[in-house]
Amino acid sequence: MTEENRVATVTQRLLDDARQAVIDLRITEDEIHEAAQFLDRLGQAGEFSDLLDIFLAVTSVVAIKGADGGTTPNLAGPYYKAGAPIRKDGRLYEGDLNEQEIPLAVRGTVTDAGSGAPVQNAVLDVWQADGAGEYDSAGYHLRGQIEVGADGSYEFHTVLPEGYQIPAKGPTTELLEMMGQHNWRPAHIHLRVHVGDRTPLQTQFFIAGARYLDSDPVDAVRSDLIVEARDDPASGGKQMDFDIRLPAAHGDARSAADGPKALGAAR
Ligand code: BEZ
Ligand code: FE
Numbered sequence: 001m002t003e004e005n006r007v008a009t010v011t012q013r014l015l016d017d018a019r020q021a022v023i024d025l026r027i028t029e030d031e032i033h034e035a036a037q038f039l040d041r042l043g044q045a046g047e048f049s050d051l052l053d054i055f056l057a058v059t060s061v062v063a064i065k066g067a068d069g070g071t072t073p074n075l076a077g078p079y080y081k082a083g084a085p086i087r088k089d090g091r092l093y094e095g096d097l098n099e100q101e102i103p104l105a106v107r108g109t110v111t112d113a114g115s116g117a118p119v120q121n122a123v124l125d126v127w128q129a130d131g132a133g134e135y136d137s138a139g140y141h142l143r144g145q146i147e148v149g150a151d152g153s154y155e156f157h158t159v160l161p162e163g164y165q166i167p168a169k170g171p172t173t174e175l176l177e178m179m180g181q182h183n184w185r186p187a188h189i190h191l192r193v194h195v196g197d198r199t200p201l202q203t204q205f206f207i208a209g210a211r212y213l214d215s216d217p218v219d220a221v222r223s224d225l226i227v228e229a230r231d232d233p234a235s236g237g238k239q240m241d242f243d244i245r246l247p248a249a250h251g252d253a254r255s256a257a258d259g260p261k262a263l264g265a266a267r
Contacts, residue, residue: 038171038175041171042170042171042172045170045171045172047167047170047171047172049078050078050166050167050172051172051175053075053077053078053166053218054166054172054176054217054218057075057076057077057218058074058075058218058219058220060075061073061074061075061202062074062075062220062222068113068247068248069113069114069245069247069248070113070200070201070244070245070246070247070248071113071201071203071224071225071243071244071245071246071247072203072222072224072225073201073202073203073247074190074202074203074204074220074222074225075202075204075218075220076190076192076202077190077218079127079135079137079190080127080190080192081127081137081140081143084125084126084127084140084143084144084145085140085144085145086123086144086145086146086147087144087145087146087156088147090146090155090156090157091144091156091157091158092126092128092141092142092143092144092156092157092158093141093142093157093158093159094139094140094141095141097159098130098131098159100131100132101130101131101159101160102131102159102160102237102238103157103158103159103160103232103235103236103237103238104157104158104159104160104229104232104237104238104239104240105155105156105157105158105232105234105235105237105238105239105240106155106156106157106158106189106239106240106241106242107153107154107155107239107240107241107242108153108154108241108242108243108244109151109152109153109154109243109244110122110124110148110152110154110193110244110246111152111243111244111245111246112245112246112248113245113246113247113248114248117152118148118149118150118151118152118153119148119152119193119195119246120150120195121148121195121196122148122152122154122193122194122195122246123145123146123147123148123193123194123195124145124146124148124154124156124191124192124193124194125144125145125191125192125193125194126143126144126145126146126156126158126189126190126191127142127143127189127190127191128142128143128158128161128188128189128190129142129161129162129163129164129187130142130159130161130162131159131160131161131162132162133161133162133163133164133165133187134164135164142158142159142161144156145194158189159237160187160207160229160237160238161187161188161189161207162187163184163185163186163187163188163210163211163212164184164185165183165184165185166183166184166185166217166218167183176217181215181217182212182215182217183217184211184212184215184217185212185216185217185218185220186206186207186210186211186212186213186216186221187206187207187210187211188204188205188206188207188210188220189204189205190202190203190204191203191204191205193244193246195246200246200247201244201246201247203225203244204220204225205225205226205227205240205242206221206225206226206227207226207227207229207240208226208227208228208229209229213226227240227241227242228240
């Protein structure tokens, strides 16, 4: 199918469904004009991508790609940045640890969901917010690639992330509020698993006990992705274990809209 046909097919289906909603819900022309004004404001605020990520990305990633026997996949969201440095020493943070931050060690294995064997030549591409809920959009602080050992084990050192608002203000938040939904994401860490030039898994895991786990506006929380953060006597901080099982059908889990954040609130 050509890209032209794909656009026509998707647009036609969205129009058919929207027209049916107009009929079923008796949406008035005034309400359509009000919606149009809202969409204009959304565009001016640069929040179209946030809105689509909030409402549709999880459905695309989880419902269509599915877990396929492996770790449940999850959305990338808008804050992924390609080209993160390989962190040979396992540290995701740059410079000294800020005193306000809680050190976090994450350990686990990467195995094949079918055979249980360690996956060879896997690399984790990790990105996360800091303890104040901020992503580094200018550089690569709390972003990095972690090489997985031949025995399938990995380890990286970072800080405990905090939840954040998406986006902090603007029409997206107004709409969520009108729907009775707040705009706070629960604390999480994103990662992709690269094996050679393939990316068989993209997911995120959540800190057990974090605020908003049961009311994520993006609806991305899945029980197998919630991980306990235990005390770590070695660092005085926390440690988490997250074992990753790669799906049997090693397709490519990346979203089409790859790359750095294009729209929405700067982070
Ligand atoms: C995120 O997890 O980074 C995210 C997901 C959806 C919208 C905005 C941010
Ligand atoms: Fe995120």
